[in-house]
Amino acid sequence: MYTPALENLRIVMVETSHPGNIGSAARAMKVMGIKDLRLVSPRKPFSQETFALASGANDIIEQAKIVPTLQDALADCQIVIGASARSERTLQWPQMDARECGTFVAEHLPQQQKIALVFGRERTGLTNEELDHCNTLVHIPMAFDFLSLNIAMAIQVLTYECSTAVRMATPTEAGIADADEALASGEAMEGFYTHLEQSMIDTRFLDPENPRLLMRRMRRLFGRAGVTVSEMNILRGMLAAFAGRKFRERS
Ligand code: SAH
Numbered sequence: 001m002y003t004p005a006l007e008n009l010r011i012v013m014v015e016t017s018h019p020g021n022i023g024s025a026a027r028a029m030k031v032m033g034i035k036d037l038r039l040v041s042p043r044k045p046f047s048q049e050t051f052a053l054a055s056g057a058n059d060i061i062e063q064a065k066i067v068p069t070l071q072d073a074l075a076d077c078q079i080v081i082g083a084s085a086r087s088e089r090t091l092q093w094p095q096m097d098a099r100e101c102g103t104f105v106a107e108h109l110p111q112q113q114k115i116a117l118v119f120g121r122e123r124t125g126l127t128n129e130e131l132d133h134c135n136t137l138v139h140i141p142m143a144f145d146f147l148s149l150n151i152a153m154a155i156q157v158l159t160y161e162c163s164t165a166v167r168m169a170t171p172t173e174a175g176i177a178d179a180d181e182a183l184a185s186g187e188a189m190e191g192f193y194t195h196l197e198q199s200m201i202d203t204r205f206l207d208p209e210n211p212r213l214l215m216r217r218m219r220r221l222f223g224r225a226g227v228t229v230s231e232m233n234i235l236r237g238m239l240a241a242f243a244g245r246k247f248r249e250r251s
Helices: 004-008 019-031 048-054 058-063 070-074 098-111 151-169 173-180 186-202 214-225 229-250
Strands: 009-014 036-040 065-067 079-083 095-097 115-119 136-139
Touching (some): 004 009, 004 151, 009 070, 019 048, 019 058, 019 151, 036 058, 048 058, 079 151, 098 115, 098 136, 115 151, 186 214
Parallel strands (some): 009 036, 036 065, 079 136, 095 136
């Protein structure tokens, strides 16, 4: 599933200590269809572990831009969201949870705004000065406030929420496929019942002089089933095929 709007979503990692975490982060991004990675002064160069943990996301690592300061990483971004391991309700910065962040990103990406998700150092997170660059913060609620997620796992959770929300908001090929899974309209159901009734009369299964409750029962049965658009196509095709066979039998 490729969602073009996600090209405007950037992941920024500030002064990451472990080269392996950069590889894991690249993998987390790649599986969610996000490519733009900026590394602010990583503490160590890429290592074997980086590429081992990237596991198929080497292209993200190779394209990643290394910049000296956070400002450099954010220069062309309109919206900056800082990921914080702590719940910052007491501070001045507005804070969202992971799901709200996805919705927020899905609302703003289609307007061609570049959005950065900023992640802090493994040990100390983001400084207050760095938080000042963020329009808003996001915190993934955890069972224990004194713990934090591994940085690549935090990236996985947030990129999942963003890509899911963007996909649901954008009419994509997946969206078109889903349209087949929508329930058949009332009009389509009525067309089907007429077709079904006629087929049953034609085959003398139903006597129009003495219909009893057959059609009502059929309506109850198919109404309970929640027939989808694609299932309706099968049912109509089936009735047509039965009629075709009957026609051939007669001739
Ligand atoms: N002791 C540090 C933990 C940093 S974890 C601190 O208190 O800030 C490294 C980075 O992973 C964090 O800076 C943050 O960007 C991200 N992260 C970890 N847990 C997170 C969570 N629950 N919600 C959002 N981001 C999280």
